[in-house]
Amino acid sequence: MNWTNDLTQLLKIKYPIIQAPMLGVTTPEMVAAVSNEGGLGSLPVGLQSPEKALELIRKTKSLTAKPFAVNLFAHDLPEIDPAAISELQDRLLVIAREHGLDYNPVEIEKIRHYSYREQIEIIIAEHVPVVSFTFGVIDQESIRRFHEAGILLIGTATSVREAQHLESIGIDVITAQGIEAGGHRGTFLFDEPLPQVGSMSLIPQVTDQVKVPVLAAGGIMDGRSIKAAMILGALGVQVGSAFLRSDESLGIDVYKDAVADSADTETVLTRAFSGRWARGIRNTFHDEVEKLNLDYPAYPLLNDLTVPMRTASQKSQNKEFTTLWAGQSARLAKSKSSAEIFRDLVIETEELLKLK
Amino acid sequence: MNWTNDLTQLLKIKYPIIQAPMLGVTTPEMVAAVSNEGGLGSLPVGLQSPEKALELIRKTKSLTAKPFAVNLFAHDLPEIDPAAISELQDRLLVIAREHGLDYNPVEIEKIRHYSYREQIEIIIAEHVPVVSFTFGVIDQESIRRFHEAGILLIGTATSVREAQHLESIGIDVITAQGIEAGGHRGTFLFDEPLPQVGSMSLIPQVTDQVKVPVLAAGGIMDGRSIKAAMILGALGVQVGSAFLRSDESLGIDVYKDAVADSADTETVLTRAFSGRWARGIRNTFHDEVEKLNLDYPAYPLLNDLTVPMRTASQKSQNKEFTTLWAGQSARLAKSKSSAEIFRDLVIETEELLKLK
Numbered sequence: 001m002n003w004t005n006d007l008t009q010l011l012k013i014k015y016p017i018i019q020a021p022m023l024g025v026t027t028p029e030m031v032a033a034v035s036n037e038g039g040l041g042s043l044p045v046g047l048q049s050p051e052k053a054l055e056l057i058r059k060t061k062s063l064t065a066k067p068f069a070v071n072l073f074a075h076d077l078p079e080i081d082p083a084a085i086s087e088l089q090d091r092l093l094v095i096a097r098e099h100g101l102d103y104n105p106v107e108i109e110k111i112r113h114y115s116y117r118e119q120i121e122i123i124i125a126e127h128v129p130v131v132s133f134t135f136g137v138i139d140q141e142s143i144r145r146f147h148e149a150g151i152l153l154i155g156t157a158t159s160v161r162e163a164q165h166l167e168s169i170g171i172d173v174i175t176a177q178g179i180e181a182g183g184h185r186g187t188f189l190f191d192e193p194l195p196q197v198g199s200m201s202l203i204p205q206v207t208d209q210v211k212v213p214v215l216a217a218g219g220i221m222d223g224r225s226i227k228a229a230m231i232l233g234a235l236g237v238q239v240g241s242a243f244l245r246s247d248e249s250l251g252i253d254v255y256k257d258a259v260a261d262s263a264d265t266e267t268v269l270t271r272a273f274s275g276r277w278a279r280g281i282r283n284t285f286h287d288e289v290e291k292l293n294l295d296y297p298a299y300p301l302l303n304d305l306t307v308p309m310r311t312a313s314q315k316s317q318n319k320e321f322t323t324l325w326a327g328q329s330a331r332l333a334k335s336k337s338s339a340e341i342f343r344d345l346v347i348e349t350e351e352l353l354k355l356k
Numbered sequence: 357m358n359w360t361n362d363l364t365q366l367l368k369i370k371y372p373i374i375q376a377p378m379l380g381v382t383t384p385e386m387v388a389a390v391s392n393e394g395g396l397g398s399l400p401v402g403l404q405s406p407e408k409a410l411e412l413i414r415k416t417k418s419l420t421a422k423p424f425a426v427n428l429f430a431h432d433l434p435e436i437d438p439a440a441i442s443e444l445q446d447r448l449l450v451i452a453r454e455h456g457l458d459y460n461p462v463e464i465e466k467i468r469h470y471s472y473r474e475q476i477e478i479i480i481a482e483h484v485p486v487v488s489f490t491f492g493v494i495d496q497e498s499i500r501r502f503h504e505a506g507i508l509l510i511g512t513a514t515s516v517r518e519a520q521h522l523e524s525i526g527i528d529v530i531t532a533q534g535i536e537a538g539g540h541r542g543t544f545l546f547d548e549p550l551p552q553v554g555s556m557s558l559i560p561q562v563t564d565q566v567k568v569p570v571l572a573a574g575g576i577m578d579g580r581s582i583k584a585a586m587i588l589g590a591l592g593v594q595v596g597s598a599f600l601r602s603d604e605s606l607g608i609d610v611y612k613d614a615v616a617d618s619a620d621t622e623t624v625l626t627r628a629f630s631g632r633w634a635r636g637i638r639n640t641f642h643d644e645v646e647k648l649n650l651d652y653p654a655y656p657l658l659n660d661l662t663v664p665m666r667t668a669s670q671k672s673q674n675k676e677f678t679t680l681w682a683g684q685s686a687r688l689a690k691s692k693s694s695a696e697i698f699r700d701l702v703i704e705t706e707e708l709l710k711l712k
Contacts, residue, residue: 159619159620159621160619160620160621161619161621178554178556179535179552179554180553180554180556180557192621193621193624195620195621196535196552196621197536197620197621197684198534198535198536198554198555198556198574198575198684199554199555199556200534200536200554200555200556200574200575200576200581200584200585200685201536201574201575201620201683201684201685202620202684204577204578204580204581204685204688205620205685205687205688218554218556218557219554219556219557220556221560222560224560224587224588224589225556225560225588227587228556228584228585228587228588229556229584231580231583231584231587231708232580232581232584233580263515263516263517264515264516264551264553264557264558264561265515265516265517265548265549265551265552265553268549327557328553328554328557328558329556329557329560329561331561332560332561352587
């Protein structure tokens, strides 16, 4: 089996291993380490102001001359109903304070949302070679602008139907996100129940149904899962949880420890933190919000409200009120530098690729 | 990679491919076809009287001289509360009749349950070489009796913890059932939410944590998924949905057609038919029972009540009131004889095993 394929040629990388964009965990240092080792790092700039996005891109470019991807959040901006948001915030504050966590809530009138459209000009000007997106699909005008600038586009699909949609609108590479994956689900077609397809079923069916290169995401942690994904038809993989415990991760110590100790059954799909489905290790906040049976507001309104709570939780090394995004294989994550983690993936996979 | 391994030696089979026991679908003809081709067929006898079990075993033995497995349901027998069951039956009848399906309900006083313990003597006397079980764990006395008779035991685990439990009580082979799998979940430790671990995460973590041979189940449909499962650490696979459309399947035509047309996202986990979680193609009965928000009775009481409804539904080629068990890759199932389906799996896998 070949390590070098259409995908590595397209992305101009040595190994078809993409580090997943993990907002709140990924740093420019992590992105650069992966790209410098011959993979593709992914820098998340979702929710960021254009100025902040520019700063992050420039920081990454200062650390690597290799290709990396910038990841956008492609959702529409929500209407803000101050009364409803204020009521929701009050309910969250009650939970936090009942459990002894004190923090200053968001000033609702100061909430400011940025569209991915505000970030496009910067990305083109900075000659970023690859743009990935999730939380929706970028519009046709944006696709045209990126393609005119020679930028490759990677979209995320959680079902065959989503993959076919992405291919039909001209997306160059599709990440097939199995239910094993940590963090937010990339689901964007909402007329059916949330797709929960395991990688063993999703990868072969997606690769059967689309012609563009497919990346496998979800449960990819080592040489075994990389080779397995490629046998199922993926030309490459996207790896997230494997970098959670890396030196370059923003994860606090108690989060990293929870990842190391996590059983295969320990993560849950929850909307508690952001209003969008995501997989993470279950904690107190998840359980308390589930009880409320919320009518979740459009993304990222709940996310806005939980930011100060999560920050306070992190500052006090309390893992009960912050996101502990992790996949179902997260316990296999190693505590090393991102470069070492990446090299281990390469060595393990090359060993297995030598074997029949 | 080797086709012949500890598992094939242990089970005395040529290829490490086990046909999953599918009560209501699997026939002695299917079991014998798979065993005759060098795999291991599995004959389900759960819920059957000892006499019926004996008849099925003898029928299978008349069709093959090769090893096959008998599959037991290892649940405890439930107490019957006639008033509660009668009330539940009335609610189901309302649903069926609202949708124009007429059938004679169960006479509750005639419900008779059989324990797997009543089937043990027959299995030993008939020299069945392998016994698999699900819906619970067989007791220590039964394990001892089977082992004394030289019978190998296969248990099902849906989490690492369940796999470790099975190994600790002396089970010889463990089937790791990923969330992709069709039919009933093998979950037996109920002190946590239903495990929903995808095969890509479950297989490597189970094989890392137990020493006994592991079979992968869930999403295994072709050479790709068989080789992928073996790379993830399984020594063999259990294949169910691939045989749903076989000539030897008891599935009615509309069920087989629904399987062929099923999208990756089309199955749901439901308790509607039996009270136990199982994956099948969503239909009217599933949706209607979900609305009732039932307090599900112990297995197999709800199953008893839905049997006549399912039978009536099947007789009228109506797929809305019968079980359409199917995995997330079921659309890859072929309409051929079981022997041809098995040979295709072998040929595809051998082709892939030749490649690096």
